[in-house]
Amino acid sequence: xxxxxxxxxxxxxxxxxVKGVNFLGLRDAGDPVELASRYDxxxxxxxxxxxxxxxxxxxDILLDLVxxxxxxxFIPFTVGGGLRSIDDMRAVLxxxxxxxxxxxxxxxDPDLVARAANQFGSQAIVVSLDVRRVDGRFELTTHxxxxxxxxxxxxxxxxxxxxxxxxxxxxxxxxxxxxxxFGCELLRLVADAVPVPVIASGGAGTLQDFVDxxxxxxxxxxxxxxxxxxxxxxxxxxxxxLRAAGIPVRLPPC
Amino acid sequence: xxxxxxxxxxxxxxxxxxxxxxxxxxLGFVVQVTADPDVVRTADHVLxxxxxxxxxxxxRLRETGLDRVLRQVVEAGTPFTGICLGLQLLFESSDEAxxxxxxxxxxxxxxxxxxxxxxxxIGWNDVKILxxxxxxxxxxxxxxFYFVHSYHAVPVDPSVVVxxxxxxxxxxxxxxxxxxxxxxxxxxxxxxxxxxxxxARLGAPC
Numbered sequence: 349x350x351x352x353x354x355x356x357x358x359x360x361x362x363x364x365x366v367k368g369v370n371f372l373g374l375r376d377a378g379d380p381v382e383l384a385s386r387y388d389x390x391x392x393x394x395x396x397x398x399x400x401x402x403x404x405x406x407x408d409i410l411l412d413l414v415x416x417x418x419x420x421x422f423i424p425f426t427v428g429g430g431l432r433s434i435d436d437m438r439a440v441l442x443x444x445x446x447x448x449x450x451x452x453x454x455x456x457d458p459d460l461v462a463r464a465a466n467q468f469g470s471q472a473i474v475v476s477l478d479v480r481r482v483d484g485r486f487e488l489t490t491h492x493x494x495x496x497x498x499x500x501x502x503x504x505x506x507x508x509x510x511x512x513x514x515x516x517x518x519x520x521x522x523x524x525x526x527x528x529x530f531g532c533e534l535l536r537l538v539a540d541a542v543p544v545p546v547i548a549s550g551g552a553g554t555l556q557d558f559v560d561x562x563x564x565x566x567x568x569x570x571x572x573x574x575x576x577x578x579x580x581x582x583x584x585x586x587x588x589x590l591r592a593a594g595i596p597v598r599l600p601p602c
Numbered sequence: 603x604x605x606x607x608x609x610x611x612x613x614x615x616x617x618x619x620x621x622x623x624x625x626x627x628x629l630g631f632v633v634q635v636t637a638d639p640d641v642v643r644t645a646d647h648v649l650x651x652x653x654x655x656x657x658x659x660x661x662r663l664r665e666t667g668l669d670r671v672l673r674q675v676v677e678a679g680t681p682f683t684g685i686c687l688g689l690q691l692l693f694e695s696s697d698e699a700x701x702x703x704x705x706x707x708x709x710x711x712x713x714x715x716x717x718x719x720x721x722x723x724i725g726w727n728d729v730k731i732l733x734x735x736x737x738x739x740x741x742x743x744x745x746x747f748y749f750v751h752s753y754h755a756v757p758v759d760p761s762v763v764v765x766x767x768x769x770x771x772x773x774x775x776x777x778x779x780x781x782x783x784x785x786x787x788x789x790x791x792x793x794x795x796x797x798x799x800x801x802a803r804l805g806a807p808c
Contacts, residue, residue, distance in 0.1 A: 393748075418620070419624055419628070422797055424748060469653055470722065471722055568725070
C-alpha cells in the first residue's frame with residue numbers, strides 16, 4: 349500500500365539552512381548536507397530544499413549544494429526558490445535534484461508548467477501554491493504571503509494540474525511558521541479536486557497537526573521545517589502518530 | 603583500478619541516468635554512461651534506466667539503434683537490469699503510446715492507474731516477494747521502495763513477476779526472467795533498501 353510521505357523542508361540561504369517564523373526573523377542553524385543525512389537516517393521519505401533568497405549570485409552556491417546532496421543521499425529531493433525559466437530548472441535537475449518546485453513563475457506564466465512538464469516530465473514538476481484567506485475566499489499570494497494576487501486558489505490548482513504539474517505543494521500562509529496547524533479546510537478542498545498528489549505545508553506544530561492534514565485534509569504528504577529542524581518533533585514521532593491514526597507510513601528498520 | 607564488473611548505463615536522454623550512476627558509484631562500482639553499441643555489447647552488466655514517455659523513449663531507442671543492441675545483449679545472456687520506464691519498455695506495448703511497439707523482450711503491455719487513485723503514484727510502497735531467486739531476496743519481504751509512475755506492466759506470463767505491490771489494484775513491482783531483472787520502483791532513490799538491492803543485483807565490487 350502506498351504510504352503517506354513525511355518531508356522535512358530545509359530553507360536555504362547562501363548555502364546554509366535557515367528557518368524563521370512566517371519567513372521573518374531567520375535563525376542560522378546548520379549545514380544542509382549534514383542535516384539532510386540526519387533526516388534520511390531518521391526516515392524522511394523525501395527532502396525539499398527551498399532557496400529562500402534566490403539570487404543570481406547565489407545560484408552557483410545552490411547548484412553546488414544540490415550536487416553534494418545528490419552524491420550523499422539516495423532518497424528523492426526537490427529544489428525550489430526563484431526558479432523562473434526552463435534553463436533554471438534544467439540546471440537544478442542536471443545537478444542532481446529529482447524535482448523542481450515553482451511558485452511565482454507559474455503564477456506569472458502558467459504555460460511554463462506545461463513547457464516544463466513536456467521537457468522534464470510531470471514527475472519532476474511540483475507547483476507550489478502560497479494561499480491565504482482574503483475576504484472569505486482562498487487566494488494565491490506572492491512574496492511570502494504578503495502580496496495578494498486576486499487569483500482564486502482552487503481554480504488555479506486545477507489548472508496547473510491539467511497543464512502537467514505532477515504534484516502540488518499547498519502552503520497555508522495564514523498558518524506558515526506559526527505551528528498552529530495546517531489549514532485542513534483548504535487542504536481537503538484542493539486535495540479532493542485535483543487528480544495529482546497534494547503536499548501539505550505550513551504551520552505544523554504538534555503531532556495532531558500532521559494527523560489532521562492526512563486524515564481530514566487528505567494530504568498525500570506532509571512537509572514541515574521548524575518542528576524537525578529545532579528538534580521539537582522527530583520524523584519517527586510523526587510517523588508513529590500517523591500509523592496510530594490508521595495511516596500507512598514507512599518506518600525504517602530500527 | 604577497480605576489477606569489478608564493467609557496467610554500461612544506457613544513456614538515451616530519458617531521465618534518471620545521473621542518479622542511477624551516482625548510486626552505483628556510491629556502492630563502489632565503476633559505471634560507464636554510454637549510448638555506444640560496442641560498449642553495451644561488451645559490458646558485464648547493462649543498466650537500463652528510464653523516466654518519461656514510453657513513445658518518446660522507444661523513438662529514441664530506435665533512432666539510435668539501441669533497441670536492437672538491447673535485444674541482442676539480453677538474448678546473449680548479459681545480466682540486464684531495467685528501472686522504472688526501463689521495466690515498461692521491456693514489454694510489447696503501452697497504453698501510454700498506442701501502436702508503438704516496445705522492446706518485446708517480455709510478452710505483455712502496460713496500462714494506466716485509474717481514479718480515484720492519484721496519478722502518478724508517487725511515494726513509498728511495500729513490495730511483496732512473490733517468487734524467490736531474485737535480488738529482492740536481499741531484503742525482507744514487504745520492504746518499501748520509492749515509486750513514481752502512471753502506468754504499470756501487465757505480463758502475459760505471470761511467472762515473470764517476482765515482486766508485487768498494491769495501489770488500488772495489485773501491480774507489478776519487479777520482474778525477472780533468466781538474465782533479465784527489472785524494477786518498477788527506483789532503487790537509486792529508495793535509500794538504504796534500494797542501495798542494498800542494487801548491490802545484490804550488481805554483485806559486490808572488488
